[in-house]
Amino acid sequence: MLELSANLMGKASIINPTMIYDNDSVVLIDAGFPEQINQIREAFEKEGISFNKLKSIILTHQDIDHIGSALAILKEMVSKVEIFAHEEEEKYINGEKPPVKLASLEGNLDYLPENMKLIYEKLKSGFQNSIVNVDKTLVDDQELPFCGGITVLHTPGHTPGHICLYLKKYKILIAGDILSVKEGLLVNADPSINFDNELNMKSLKKLMEYDIEKVICYHGGIYKGDVNKRIAELCIS
Template identity: 40%
Template sequence: MNLIHALDIEFQFNEQLQTITPVLLMDEEYTILIDCGYPNFMDHIREAASRSNVALDTITTIILTHDDMDHIGSLAALKRSYPHIEVISHEIEAPYIDGTKKSLRLVQAEASLTMLPLHELAQAEQFVRFLQTIEHVPVDRLVSDKELLPWCGGIEIIHTPGHTPGHISLYLPLCKTLIAGDAVVIENGKLDIANPQFTLDLEAAVQSVRHLLAYDIEKLYCYHGGLFEGQVRPALERLADSYESRNNEPRHNKE
């Protein structure tokens, strides 16, 4: 049985072709979906899973890397269709997923409305309304940093804050594979920070990249970019170095 199935989903957004890559992990008993796309993406997920001969009703578990619309958007629909699915997230992220706390992405978007020029305001307000429509779902199981889930030879939870406070990545020691979520993305064949202008704590995001250097990673799956083809450790080091060097550049006061 193939342990890992990358579900590359292509779609049109703002008249551009985009791709997201949820991941399926499988062993003899469990089928685990890592993140679940935008709202109304169930058909996309079903089609992508079928290419790996996996039916959605066999999914036992959904692990959410964080509370963002493109990662939790179809969670409610999946849970309604398959109520047996167990939903897992980091303990910090769970209140945003279940609606106990307002989504930090929504807070960020609402705050931007007071700073935007008039010609950008209508689109920003539309985005806020869209975020307000995301359905909340209770989280069944909370996890924390370094917790080891027993499936697929062991899945280690790595707390990788920055993009959001409770963001997690997943490490499978059996196959030396990291599922990064949005801890890193692939841009033009290189690793980068996901949407640094919208990252809630960029310094923490860079430190999370440094933290990943402690792991022996041969394969790296990014939600945006898919499988990274290259030497993972040097690429992570270059990424962290590049952001830290920018922060360390001397700033000259203008006279």
């Protein structure tokens, strides 16, 4: 789990992309905000992994804090780095459709306070400069051959094509934004930032089917303990 300092809606924060590697593969899960490539590179080097060994980036979803530095990474690398995302997210990430949060702000632009209009303009510019082509689209329950096997779990709700990644060998769930950790406790993502809260709850219930010992949340970091029990609590809360 990488720890990158970030400015999140005007507040100092930490975001947590994940690097998975073995002798054959180096995979980055999510690519931070725009202009975080140097932080990502330094995080690789801190772990003793050459940044040039990166071959794959899996994007859990379309939000700017997850896709932001993917294009910069592609431009810097000498060898090919493949971009993976769920098939429902492809048109948002490659610029064919406006990201859902941006479209929502745009639809209410006339009624937004000035500070939100500034956020909208900043988001719009960020997305326009972060458009990147998805090389391979993913579907639910797909097995990726990297690092002992990674299972793709389609968990829509936060966005239409949000995914979690399950490492069965290690019983680790990379949760993207469906969950977060606050004050040491595993919690639901803020409903106000979800595309569809009812769909998000169905996706959360789906996670109960998997034996999970650790969760890596993009916001909040690692949660250990009786994960399945905690997710069950969240499903009835």
